[in-house]
Amino acid sequence: MSDNNSQSYDVIVIGAGPVGENVADRTAAAGLSTVIIESELVGGECSYWACEPSKALLRPALLYAEAARFPGVANVVTGPLDAAAVLKHRDRMVADWNDRDQVEWLASAGISLIRGHGSLDGVQQVTVRTPDGGTVRLRARHGVVVCTGTRAALPPIPGLDTVRPWTSREATSAREVPRRLAILGAGVVAVEMATAWRALGSEVTLIARESRLLGRVEPFAADLVSDRLRAAGVDLRFESGIATVERSGGPDDSIHLTLVDGTRIVADELLLATGRAPRTDDIGLETVGLVPGEWLATDDSFAVTAVDGDWLYAVGDVNHRALLTHQGKYQARIAGTVIADRAAGRPLDTTAWGKHTGTADLAAVPQVVFADPEIAAVGLTTEDAARAGRAVDIVDYDIGRVAGALQHDPDYRGRARILIDPERQVIVGATFAGPGVAELLHSATLAITGEIPLARLWHAVPAFPTISEVWLRLLETYRDRSAPHTSFTPPLKAA
Structure with missing residues (x-):
């Protein structure tokens, strides 16, 4: 592309990772002409250097560790992992670092792609430096969305x-x-x-x-x-x-x-x-009155608060709300809908997302650490509550006492903790640690985000024998010591 090539779109998205793709998908589906700019691979950090390859490396490791501890299986698990096979599996999961399929998806969704480095160049303006040395100048009629994510933050170590x-x-x-x-x-x-x-x-x-x-x-x-x-x-x-x-x-x-x-x-x-630092040092923030290299603070519509006019948005890791792919995609769905509504002159339906944006980005952020054992957590931790001066009731249970856990591992080591608001009688935090606990996380996320009263949770019956039965045991443990909480009236324990 040659210099001075100028184009206009309704929406310009800088960064084609999962967050940028989801914003673009929403705006394009709403009928807005949308272009996405990417300097590396379409699919971004998560697809090629983070979530996907790391889990591809970890799954064989965790499966091996679990099998080596299980009766009848341990004796046939001999020798080390086949490292070459694991690395080949990793390569397959990242499509050998080829983004052809992702590019085809963009085209099928009606999203234009410009490869190169995009940077702001004034209000609603973006300049792209293309790999061939050219320049493309873009103007957004309705919104520019920064989805540039983060980079590794390196410490100052001599040498x-x-x-x-x-x-x-x-x-x-x-x-x-x-x-x-x-x-x-x-x-x-x-x-x-x-x-x-x-x-x-x-x-x-x-x-x-x-x-x-x-x-x-x-x-x-x-x-x-x-x-x-x-x-x-x-x-x-x-x-x-x-x-x-x-x-x-x-x-x-x-x-x-x-x-x-x-x-x-x-x-x-x-x-x-x-740690991580925002990728904002070279995207032209100074041209709109912002400081290069800083995080971009936003309101709950993901418009950048320090820029007037509701045209500049920051979505995903770059806004520092929650540095997780699934949280960034959640934000992207909201931001894309907001941009489409504003472009059409429709009032924003904040009753649909306004209240729970803050909840999902601050009070109910789920995360799994794929270690041995797994850790799955959402909402507050005990230390979070203490720092905030917030009263909570702490309920712990040894997951290894649940029949489903013993089916998973006869020597199961794990623990569950929920934090309960004693006045409102709702769960505000949950942590599970043990093999296979990642699948418990969404139930906890639903309980916290939906603010489901404990009295209703008693009627969500866990299947037997599964690890999910720990939910029943946690509620029973709390009930057995909850006499002072007159608002909490769970059913009697079966004889």
Whole structure:
């Protein structure tokens, strides 16, 4: 494309990950001409370097660990995982990093695609630098939507620029299993990649500045994961950090790390899993009065609050509400509908989404950590409630006492916790830790988002024998100590 090529669309979307695709799908379906701009692969981070490849690496690891503990199966699980086969499975799940199918879907949905780097260039204006060196200038009649997501945030460590460290991208797309892998971080990426690469044969050392893993989940759940990682042979170093790092330059090209306590570690690869930063440093924010490199705050329609006119939207990770793909897609469905309604001059039906936008983005955000064991959580944790000065009743239950859990694993180790608002008698938080608990999460999300009274939850009967029976046991446990709560009148326990 040549310079000064100028085009107009109703809606311009910058970023063709799952979030951008969902916004564009909604606006195009509403009859608005929509173009999406992508500098890499259509499908974005989740499809090629995050959700899909990480779970492709983790599923064999978790299945192997579960099978190795099960009677009648453990004796036939011999030898290590076939790393080459697992990596081939990963490649298949990311379509060998080819976005042909995603591009075909855009065309079928009536969405135009421009490949290149898009940046704002004033009010309702976007400029695209194309791979051939050309420039395309675009004008949006109704909305520009920023869906650029995040990038890895790298810590300031002396020598880091010389060692070619892994970020989450390299960790999920590596072609070979490193013999020794050092990981700096204590969050989800650090835990999941330690689980996967240890199972594939790496000697893994996890270095955490924190005193425990997964600081945003309930401590009991993090402790279960720590125990399993140690049992698998992962070396956990808490309350530590990396002081300096350098490449040896020798035949093995190893990485030499000096920790803050003076300890030295040698690794073949170093994964930095130390948080995320918004991809907003080079998208022209300064042309509309915003600061490059910052998160984009929005209202509940996902319009950027610092820009007048309801034409600039920020959807997904870039607005810092909830850095999860499913939450970004949820936001995208709302934003696309809002843009279409505003373009048509229709009043926004905030009764349909306004109240629950805040609920779903703040008070009922579901997340699964695909570790061994799994952690599934939604809503408040005990620490969240304490920080907010919010009174909650805490109800715990050992999932291993549920018949369905024992069918899953005869030596099941797991725990469930729900947090109850004692005045309103509704659940405001839930955490499950144990094998197979991810499938419990949506029921908890429904209970919290729908604000279902406990008295109604008694009539949601869990099937026997499934792990879901833990819901009944949690309610029974609460009932047995709930005499002061006169508003709570569950049925009597069967004899």
